[in-house]
Amino acid sequence: AERHAELLRRTLVLLADQELTSSAFAARVAASTGASLGACMLAGLAAFSGPLHGDAITRVHALIDDARHSGAEQTVRRRLADNKSLPG
Incomplete structure (x- = not known):
């Protein structure tokens, strides 16, 4: 030890x-x-191990992927309209 x-x-x-x-x-x-x-x-x-800490990078990657696909402004508008957080 x-x-x-x-x-x-x-x-x-x-x-x-x-x-x-x-x-x-x-x-x-x-x-x-x-x-x-x-x-x-x-x-x-x-x-x-909690999803708000250790799993945060997964949510950040999903946000980035969504922004690449739909555009950053559209992604942020949609998330805010759906009451979803913006990780990172």
Whole structure:
């Protein structure tokens, strides 16, 4: 476990530049309680598994594909008229 701790520490430092995502926040909250590294990772992964976070890139790709096909202005107008979000 100790050999993975340094890799995890380096990864978390690199991710710190990404601002505070919900999964990073969950991992940090778990860490603040003294939880193990594994438990912190599980907390972060649990938050990431939600469709509003981990699945966001799928919705962004769908928006881009729609914009390429129908045009950006038409895509945005249609989504807003249908009360759909604009991901990303």
